[in-house]
Amino acid sequence: MSRFWSQVVRDLTPYVPGEQPKLAKLIKLNTNENPFPPSPKVLAAIQAELGEDAARLRLYPDPNADLLKTAIAKTHGVTTPQIFLGNGSDEVLAHIFMALLKHEQPILFPDITYSFYPVYCGLYGVAYQTIPLAEDFRITTADYCIRPNGGIIFPNPNAPTGCLLPLVAVEQILQANPDSVVVVDEAYVDFGGESAIKLVDRYDNLLVVHTLSKSRSLAGLRVGFAVGHPALIEALERVKNSFNSYPLDRLAIVGAVAAMEDEAHFTQCCQAVIATREALTAALQSQSFEVLPSAANFIFTRHPKFDAAELAKSLREKSIIVRHFKLPRIDQFLRITVGTAAECKALTDALREIIG
Numbered sequence: 001m002s003r004f005w006s007q008v009v010r011d012l013t014p015y016v017p018g019e020q021p022k023l024a025k026l027i028k029l030n031t032n033e034n035p036f037p038p039s040p041k042v043l044a045a046i047q048a049e050l051g052e053d054a055a056r057l058r059l060y061p062d063p064n065a066d067l068l069k070t071a072i073a074k075t076h077g078v079t080t081p082q083i084f085l086g087n088g089s090d091e092v093l094a095h096i097f098m099a100l101l102k103h104e105q106p107i108l109f110p111d112i113t114y115s116f117y118p119v120y121c122g123l124y125g126v127a128y129q130t131i132p133l134a135e136d137f138r139i140t141t142a143d144y145c146i147r148p149n150g151g152i153i154f155p156n157p158n159a160p161t162g163c164l165l166p167l168v169a170v171e172q173i174l175q176a177n178p179d180s181v182v183v184v185d186e187a188y189v190d191f192g193g194e195s196a197i198k199l200v201d202r203y204d205n206l207l208v209v210h211t212l213s214k215s216r217s218l219a220g221l222r223v224g225f226a227v228g229h230p231a232l233i234e235a236l237e238r239v240k241n242s243f244n245s246y247p248l249d250r251l252a253i254v255g256a257v258a259a260m261e262d263e264a265h266f267t268q269c270c271q272a273v274i275a276t277r278e279a280l281t282a283a284l285q286s287q288s289f290e291v292l293p294s295a296a297n298f299i300f301t302r303h304p305k306f307d308a309a310e311l312a313k314s315l316r317e318k319s320i321i322v323r324h325f326k327l328p329r330i331d332q333f334l335r336i337t338v339g340t341a342a343e344c345k346a347l348t349d350a351l352r353e354i355i356g
């Protein structure tokens with residue numbers, strides 16, 4: 001605290017990102033990165049962009065990153081005016097809160113969800129109401145179909161539970177809220193869900209958010225996007241062009257294009273993560289862990305006899321890091337990223353030693 005801080009900064013409660021340890025050799029299962037490297041075509045594209053003429057970095061990138069919009073449009077069967085790009089989907093989400101979710105009425109999101117949402121509400125002064133997940137940690141669709149609201153946002157699959165809301169339920173929420181923007185944060189949808197992008201032509205109140213950080217193995221490049229009606233996209237462009245006109249640098253643009261175009265690599269990595277997730281789930285269940293059904297690249301699990309914080313601490317002593325949230329309802333759970341098969345085996349071996 002300092003006398004130079006603005007009132008806004010004094011009142012903030014910032015998001016706390018998962019640890020990015022400086023130590024090598026840790027098995028890192030705490031922030032849902034992909035265990036596989038990105039497509040080799042990403043590296044080739046970045047090297048080519050630097051290539052003979054690194055002097056190109058003198059010049060600003062394309063402020064609209066049209067090459068990337070075109071690649072995303074092709075992949076998802078939409079048009080470029082339906083696409084908004086940002087420096088990671090966190091930036092896209094920030095602009096959404098300011099541009100489309102700040103209204104008179106409070107917005108709605110689950111009590112257990114991505115913990116950045118209340119942070120953006122604090123930053124932009126957006127009123128919100130949390131809706132409790134059901135006992136089994138699923139979203140109750142009807143809860144989002146009865147209340148007047150300033151907008152709705154939820155991840156699908158939800159984080160940190162991994163639970164998927166079927167697309168028909170998403171559509172019910174869209175139909176019940178024709179006068180609210182419904183934001184579906186699909187950071188993990190490629191690991192087992194069906195994307196709501198196929199609904200954007202039918203619902204002008206739908207905005208779907210994707211990231212290249214998880215399923216495309218590019219958390220380090222910082223690229224995310226939103227897909228929705230051109231009028232929603234225009235609102236986001238207005239905020240972006242009042243904040244930072246060049247959110248994606250030259251290397252991010254060409255790297256992201258290459259990642260979107262390498263469908264084979266993408267499919268193969270997602271399938272491998274899904275297969276490992278199912279094997280990990282079975283292995284943990286055989287050690288008496290309860291595992292919520294996950295459609296994501298992480299699992300949410302608790303042991304009936306062992307305290308979650310203690311387990312996380314013991315794993316850390318064995319150089320394995322997982323995520324524990326000291327929050328109501330979920331403080332006995334661990335969120336574990338699906339790593340490689342070898343990493344997951346190291347995890348279950350370590351747990352066997354810890355719980356005996």
Ligand SMILES: *Cc1c(COP(=O)(O)O)cnc(C)c1O
Binds near residue numbers: 090
């Ligand atoms: C990881 C994650 C994001 C942010 O992704 P970036 O594109 O890396 O900023 C957004 N929403 C949810 C639910 C996530 O888990």
